[in-house]
Amino acid sequence: MIKAYIEQNKQKFLDELLELLRIPSVSADSRHNADTARCAEAVKASLLAAGCDSAEICPTGGHPIVFGQKIIDPNLPTVLTYGHYDVQPPDPLDLWTSGPFDPVVKDGKIYARGACDDKGQMYMHVKSLEAMIQTNSLPCNIKFIIEGEEEVGSSNLGAFLEANKEKLKADIVLVSDTSMISMDSPSIETGLRGLAYMEVEVTGPNRDLHSGVYGGAVANPITILAKMIASMHDENNHITIPNFYNDVLELNSQERTDLNKAPFNLDDYKKDLQVNEEWGEKGFTTLERTGIRPTLELNGIWGGYTGEGAKTVLPSKAFAKISMRLVPNQKSSEIAKLFEKHFISIAPPSVKVKVTEHHGGEPVVTPTDGEAYKAAALAIEQSFGKKPIPTRGGGSIPIIALFEKILGLKTVLMGFGLDSDNIHSPNEHYGLANYYKGIETIPLFFKNYAQLKTNQ
């Protein structure tokens, strides 16, 4: 009956999502603040339309949080669904084949910024609720917390959780903001890496100089920054920050063997990315490098003249954005401190450096032995016809650690995206099949979870 409802409403579900994708809710860019606010309104309206008893826009120090709920019986279990309506900046714009906020459906995929991350995945939950309500099959209570700052570090969510513990009371958090291996190899992520995101500024002379008049006699901040960056990985691509690996939880050989059982073909991987050779920490496989090992990545670098043609400048400043992915039991704030201390220590006396911390997040491991994971695994087996493989995701959702710390809640990461969806990149997309499969699977999770909780 639910399946029939979904089948009949496919076009409507798609049109509504496209409408949401047209709103450029780029949380990192303050020029889009009005769009981001408009998007929160649209999410609130969609929750009410889907059948929530109530929905509200909760102001924060940054972009607002949308909260909604449908309580059918206080004695039944409650699922807290988390998602986010903000999106990554769309740059570089010239690499998009269609406008990032002009969604198009092509070859069975929706192309738009946020198509997968996370508007598409978040909206599956809204439509699943609608389907359950319309078919009278919602088996437990549901609460929604849809935030607007996931892409900028969820910096106001912790305070919101602290202030609304009663309102957010639930039994489990359900999140679709991750990916599975493929539609043929469905999987559930059981861990996420944490994040420490730094910005550095290197200052040489107090003003831009003529590189002919001063070059060779004054430290060039780009050259120095390059040397500093270069020194942060050794010849085995280990990170050289002292004490960086101190708290890294090392997996035993059985755990590593299990992890490497996930379907993965290095040749296909290289072919997809068009690289001749992979790169990474010596002694680990690609799955390990992205799943259980911490990393240090350059997200951006700039300095000097970057326009058309040639300018013979010796710039005053050079900048970089550098982020580190963390694994259990590393702590974001400690790693940020280690980075800052190290970066300052390796700066030669010919330059001055400044280090600022952007948002961070803690690594998490989600349990595979509770009812929620079992309910999700069974739901996927029911809809995909295959048992899901547990995997470790490389990305970070800082909020997951907060749910546990502040609300005492475990999370199940039931994501339907694919690594090839180009999230955070030009031409982000989300498969129509993934979208509809998600809407079909989520009600199965609710059914399974309610049954398992009742049989406890």
Add this chain to the structure above:
Amino acid sequence: MIKAYIEQNKQKFLDELLELLRIPSVSADSRHNADTARCAEAVKASLLAAGCDSAEICPTGGHPIVFGQKIIDPNLPTVLTYGHYDVQPPDPLDLWTSGPFDPVVKDGKIYARGACDDKGQMYMHVKSLEAMIQTNSLPCNIKFIIEGEEEVGSSNLGAFLEANKEKLKADIVLVSDTSMISMDSPSIETGLRGLAYMEVEVTGPNRDLHSGVYGGAVANPITILAKMIASMHDENNHITIPNFYNDVLELNSQERTDLNKAPFNLDDYKKDLQVNEEWGEKGFTTLERTGIRPTLELNGIWGGYTGEGAKTVLPSKAFAKISMRLVPNQKSSEIAKLFEKHFISIAPPSVKVKVTEHHGGEPVVTPTDGEAYKAAALAIEQSFGKKPIPTRGGGSIPIIALFEKILGLKTVLMGFGLDSDNIHSPNEHYGLANYYKGIETIPLFFKNYAQLKTNQ
């Protein structure tokens, strides 16, 4: 009498220069092509107004060249005055305290892009001609070649010289596009470094990736570029490109001793630039590093996310602009080839690299034993009251080598700028005293030169 004419016309000379500085003739930026063309027209009009018999705009493959002349007697010597009306891009705009193309006079200095380099210095010659004409004291013939592509490598000037050898026939080239040590220590540059300017592109994966999902397993082009740049100077800041120093003309110890006699105070230098420590090739002084040693400088770098806030991207590409200053007897095209070969050779197999060459120029040494140098030295002594010190300039004016190669002409570099004029930087300026002193000195050069040539 000339001095009186200059004194009476100071305000007019200033107002006319300010008018010229209002035209944003940025040759590197094609959005300014109309401005650059308009500037050429203004220069042509100024030559005619100053007293040239004829002046014309000569089209080239790029920005036009302005040619003008005043022939008083074919039997008299002819001075070919070279200058340029194009300017460097004004970025970064936010560091200017007044608009780069809204010239203002403050504390006895003219602030504007091009105030010194080279509109201000070039226009001294136009006003000197006017003063000589108005006072009936022009002692020899004068030709002007004022180009619009000096800041982008003068790439069309060689062909123009080849095609106009007869028209450009002269005895000496006079250029004011360099600096002197100070108004108290006037100097004449007797050498200029050459230039090879490269742009590099490093490609990792074929698209921007999520740094959480792929980070640690795929080569990050920024990290790789940083490692490549870092490797290009060794621990003594020697350049590591094989055979780079092969053709460098080493000065003997007497020559080095003489060079280091120029007034220079390292503490003042560091204080002016607000750096705690100088930087450079081990075994050489600052004057040597900027005068007689080749360098490799990063002029720009960019890649990944450079906007506000944080974006967790592993970019597909990273770029840099890298230029090398060359000394006699290095050759620009050979050094460019050595760079390209080396850069490709040090790229790891996990990335692809592309190297493009921007403009280049050959290093030059100008003679100090001819009439032109003597005439210039005497003119400066007459107007400044002090004998000028011969110095080696760090910058490059590629055209100087071409004048010798194509026209067989030597050059005298009688520059009135100061190293502290912020050319190529925000808040470029030119002292009013320098401007007027230049207008006063140039006619003295003409007088001395005509006398020395006649007494030959």
